[in-house]
Amino acid sequence: MQRRGMIEISAKKVITGAVIVALGIGATVFYLFYTGRFGGGTRLKITATTHVGHEWSDIAANNNIVSDYMYGRTKNLIVAKGGDGILAATSYKIAGRLVTQEAESSGVYGLSDQALLLKTYVRTGDRANAVSLKEEVIKRFKLSDGTYKSFIYADGEGEELISVSASIDWLDALMEYYVVYGSDGDYEEIRSLTAVLFDAGGRLKPEKIDVAKYAETLYVSLKDPSTFSEDGREGSLEQLYGTITGDEESADAVREETREKIEGVLLSNINLRLIRDLETNGLIASGAYDKSLKAVKDGFAGSGYSFYAYSTSGEMDCGDYIYSGQDIGAIDIAQNIKTMKHLAEVGELDDASFAEFKGMVINSGRIYTEYVIMTGNYSGREALSSYTDGLMMAYYMEDKDLYGKLSDTLGKRVATKSTSPALYMIFREENDRYVFYARENLGTRLVTS
Numbered sequence: 001m002q003r004r005g006m007i008e009i010s011a012k013k014v015i016t017g018a019v020i021v022a023l024g025i026g027a028t029v030f031y032l033f034y035t036g037r038f039g040g041g042t043r044l045k046i047t048a049t050t051h052v053g054h055e056w057s058d059i060a061a062n063n064n065i066v067s068d069y070m071y072g073r074t075k076n077l078i079v080a081k082g083g084d085g086i087l088a089a090t091s092y093k094i095a096g097r098l099v100t101q102e103a104e105s106s107g108v109y110g111l112s113d114q115a116l117l118l119k120t121y122v123r124t125g126d127r128a129n130a131v132s133l134k135e136e137v138i139k140r141f142k143l144s145d146g147t148y149k150s151f152i153y154a155d156g157e158g159e160e161l162i163s164v165s166a167s168i169d170w171l172d173a174l175m176e177y178y179v180v181y182g183s184d185g186d187y188e189e190i191r192s193l194t195a196v197l198f199d200a201g202g203r204l205k206p207e208k209i210d211v212a213k214y215a216e217t218l219y220v221s222l223k224d225p226s227t228f229s230e231d232g233r234e235g236s237l238e239q240l241y242g243t244i245t246g247d248e249e250s251a252d253a254v255r256e257e258t259r260e261k262i263e264g265v266l267l268s269n270i271n272l273r274l275i276r277d278l279e280t281n282g283l284i285a286s287g288a289y290d291k292s293l294k295a296v297k298d299g300f301a302g303s304g305y306s307f308y309a310y311s312t313s314g315e316m317d318c319g320d321y322i323y324s325g326q327d328i329g330a331i332d333i334a335q336n337i338k339t340m341k342h343l344a345e346v347g348e349l350d351d352a353s354f355a356e357f358k359g360m361v362i363n364s365g366r367i368y369t370e371y372v373i374m375t376g377n378y379s380g381r382e383a384l385s386s387y388t389d390g391l392m393m394a395y396y397m398e399d400k401d402l403y404g405k406l407s408d409t410l411g412k413r414v415a416t417k418s419t420s421p422a423l424y425m426i427f428r429e430e431n432d433r434y435v436f437y438a439r440e441n442l443g444t445r446l447v448t449s
Contacts, residue, residue, distance in 0.1 A: 003149075042187045044179050046277040049123060052448065056356040059404050060391075060448040063411030067449040070414075071120065074152070074441040077422055083109065085153070086129075086136045086437045088117045094422050096433050107154040111141055111166040115173035116442035122180050123446070130181055137170070138189065146196045148230055164207045164269050167197055172274045194283050202279065202288025203316045204270060206263040211311070212328045242343055264311040264322065267299050268338035270347045291296055293348060296339060306356040307331045307371065308339045324373075331371040333360075334383045341389045344396035354393070358402050361390065384428060388443035395447065410444065 057067060071281035079085065082092035082105035090113055091106040114137050121130035141148045150166040151158065171193050178186045199205055218377075276289040294318045300311035310332050325332045340357065343349040360378055361367060367390060369380035387410045394403040415422045415434070425441050427434045 006406050007397055030118055042184065042186075044175065044190075044281050046175055046281075047273050048181055049119075049176060050392070050395070051123070052449075056395060056400070056403060057262050057448055059400060060411075063404070064331040064414040064416060064424075065407055065411050065426075065444060065448055066424050067445055070417070070426070071124075071423055071445045071449075074341050074436075074438070074445065075423050077436060078438045078441065079424065081105070086132050087140075087441070088113045088149075090439070091437045092437050094420070101433065103152070106373075108158070109140075109147055109152050109154070110438070111137070111150050112169040113438040114141075114168040115166075115443065116439065116446065118173040119176055120442055120445055122177050123449075127181050134174070134177055134186070141170075148193070164197060164204065165266065167193065168269050168271055168274070171197065173349075174272065175277060191283060194278060198278075198284050198288070199440075200285065201289060201291070202275075202285035204265050204275075206265050206315055207246050207265065208261050209311055209325075210259060210261050210266045211325055221359060223370060223415055226286070245350045262311075262322070264313050265316045266311045266335065267296055267309055268335045268342070270296050270316070270339070270342060272296070272342045276346065283310060293346070295345060297348065297350075298348055299339075300353070301331075305331075305373070306350070306352040307336050308353065310335055327370060329373050330379075331373065333367065333369055333371060333378070333380075334386045334389075337383070337386045337389045337393065341393045341396070344393045347396075349393070349397065353399055357390070357393070358399065361402060361405055361409075365405065367406075367409075385437075388440065388447050391444070391447045407448075 047449060060067065067250050077092045077094075078088045081103070082089035087109040089105045090108045090110045092106040095101060095103045100417045103446075110382060114133060118130060118133050118137075121127075137148075140152055143149065145351050147162050148167050148170060150163045171190065174182075174190050174193070176188065197205060270292050272289065272292055275284070275292045278284045279286060279288045283439065295312070298319065299311070299312070299321045301323060307323070309323050311322050313317055313320040313322050320359040324330055325335060336353075337357065340349055340353055344354070362377070367383040367386045368378035369383045387406055390406050390411075391403060394400075394406060410426060413426050413428065415425050415427055417423065422434070422436050425436050426444060427436050428440075
């Protein structure tokens with residue numbers, strides 16, 4: 001009788017064990033189907049995503065930037081109310097003091113903003129929203145030739161704009177999405193977009209860039225570097241931009257400024273970490289990362305100017321650079337900061353450039369839009385969209401003082417009124433209205449958590 005009882009107990013254990021094993025196998029198979037890895041799905045190896053950790057998050061929190069709360073409010077205002085429940089609107093105005101100042105969405109959805117939102121979903125483990133967003137973007141932004149629109153509009157109107165910058169942002173987000181949730185179809189999407197953006201040699205393809213330029217009758221040509229000085233040596237930035245005819249302070253000074261479109265590559269679009277990952281996984285040609293790094297580093301101005309070029313004038317590795325973008329004789333600081341962030345991420349940022357940026361922030365407490373070459377001063381508006389790049393750069397350079405200073409400046413624009421629907425979100429004050437931008441809030445979430 002005792003022996004029969006023992007046999008029955010053993011049988012139950014065997015059955016229980018078999019059930020557990022079966023469930024485990026079933027769960028594994030389900031996961032493989034669920035993630036698209038069943039049947040030898042392609043694996044990608046990418047650089048680990050950045051999580052700054054509690055020590056850095058606490059610095060931000062001490063300056064009113066509470067990442068989790070910001071994220072919750074941003075989803076509610078920018079996606080649920082300002083967007084269409086899936087896509088994020090570029091911005092959202094909360095109701096103003098007057099009855100006529102109702103809450104208002106921009107009605108515009110930017111590809112770069114969706115990339116930030118997708119990264120946020122992936123890093124918070126929100127698979128359902130990540131999948132829905134990815135599918136909606138491909139459905140509504142992708143064109144028949146494989147390119148993506150930079151913006152779409154709620155009313156169906158608006159100019160169709162395509163930019164490399166937005167597409168690079170989306171490709172970067174897709175790579176991050178794929179290693180966690182992606183299917184083979186997503187891998188093909190990555191391959192397709194990569195082929196659109198890079199040539200056979202792994203170089204970022206040129207695009208049409210709108211730049212400002214003085215008439216060549218007053219300024220030396222950008223086409224031939226040998227014209228920069230009579231003795232054939234490399235010219236300085238003053239020589240590159242020439243001198244103004246007449247006394248600068250007088251009414252007789254001649255400033256003939258024109259705008260033109262050129263073929264080139266924005267240095268800020270050369271995302272070195274992404275390019276390295278693409279090369280590692282055989283998605284672009286071998287040697288692409290080294291070529292890209294050289295193209296960026298060769299664009300360092302030097303000669304007393306610790307800045308990087310705005311763009312190339314021609315292909316990525318042509319060696320011809322343009323240092324001013326929107327305003328002649330001025331360095332575009334926002335573009336520089338983005339370029340510097342990419343360099344810092346792979347441990348290649350020039351110390352002098354970082355010191356220049358840190359000095360500007362520590363001394364003035366803000367990031368300016370321009371550095372004027374002729375006066376040696378920072379000027380222009382505050383580069384409000386550059387603080388997230390600056391914070392990330394400070395983290396990569398392990399500079400807590402700079403991270404704290406940037407957090408302090410940014411934290412002064414965090415909504416603190418307890419009854420506000422945008423409590424903990426970062427705002428801008430425009431025409432006496434409070435506006436909340438997806439880029440600032442989602443970007444800040446990513447660099448403070």
